[in-house]
Amino acid sequence: NAGVTQTPKFQVLKTGQSMTLQCAQDMNHEYMSWYRQDPGMGLRLIHYSVGAGITDQGEVPNGYNVSRSTTEDFPLRLLSAAPSQTSVYFCASSGWGEQYFGPGTRLTVT
Amino acid sequence: AQSVSQHNHHVILSEAASLELGCNYSYGGTVNLFWYVQYPGQHLQLLLKYFSGDPLVKGIKGFEAEFIKSKFSFNLRKPSVQWSDTAEYFCAVTSLNNNAGNMLTFGGGTRLMVKP
Numbered sequence: 001n002a003g004v005t006q007t008p009k010f011q012v013l014k015t016g017q018s019m020t021l022q023c024a025q026d027m028n029h030e031y032m033s034w035y036r037q038d039p040g041m042g043l044r045l046i047h048y049s050v051g052a053g054i055t056d057q058g059e060v061p062n063g064y065n066v067s068r069s070t071t072e073d074f075p076l077r078l079l080s081a082a083p084s085q086t087s088v089y090f091c092a093s094s095g096w097g098e099q100y101f102g103p104g105t106r107l108t109v110t
Numbered sequence: 111a112q113s114v115s116q117h118n119h120h121v122i123l124s125e126a127a128s129l130e131l132g133c134n135y136s137y138g139g140t141v142n143l144f145w146y147v148q149y150p151g152q153h154l155q156l157l158l159k160y161f162s163g164d165p166l167v168k169g170i171k172g173f174e175a176e177f178i179k180s181k182f183s184f185n186l187r188k189p190s191v192q193w194s195d196t197a198e199y200f201c202a203v204t205s206l207n208n209n210a211g212n213m214l215t216f217g218g219g220t221r222l223m224v225k226p
Contacts (some may be wrong), residue, residue, distance in 0.1 A: 042216035
């Protein structure tokens with residue numbers, strides 16, 4: 001059982017570049033979300049989705065886009081990377097209650 | 111908006127010492143409460159959760175937490191820590207009364223170091 005998978009594990013971008021962080025889950029969960037983890041700030045919600053075709057903004061959405069065309073996939077797009085987006089990104093999914101987290105993507109923007 | 115506070119940012123203990131990590135949240139409605147652990151280099155894993163019922167919740171690896179509604183608290187405890195408990199611990203809350211479904215609000219985390 002793969003659970004929640006994320007790719008890539010590591011990424012280095014230059015300022016202004018764009019990229020997509022991939023997230024997939026095989027548990028048929030309706031809820032999916034993206035968080036970023038920064039030292040001393042815990043995890044902060046970027047965007048979330050309550051089902052295919054439905055997305056909404058979280059606490060820190062600026063500079064990120066998401067879409068949810070299928071139940072399984074929830075990609076996170078950085079439109080024009082900035083050094084402030086250097087962070088560890090976690091994708092999560094849940095049916096109701098407990099959230100299951102992916103292994104994370106460590107992104108560095110130079 | 112709801113928020114979660116973890117008062118201890120760094121805790122250093124010797125093996126066999128008792129542990130209590132504080133967590134307070136600010137939200138007056140119905141909430142679900144969680145403690146997650148992140149071992150070095152790994153992703154978040156659920157330690158325990160509270161949805162309803164007995165306010166004293168037991169989780170994995172000997173951890174427990176007590177929900178005190180009047181104090182808006184959900185402190186994590188372990189009677190005797192081990193070196194392998196070295197990790198970062200996150201308290202999280204989800205509200206049942208907003209449109210975000212069960213999206214989590216996290217505290218800032220507490221880094222625990224257990225000295226052998």
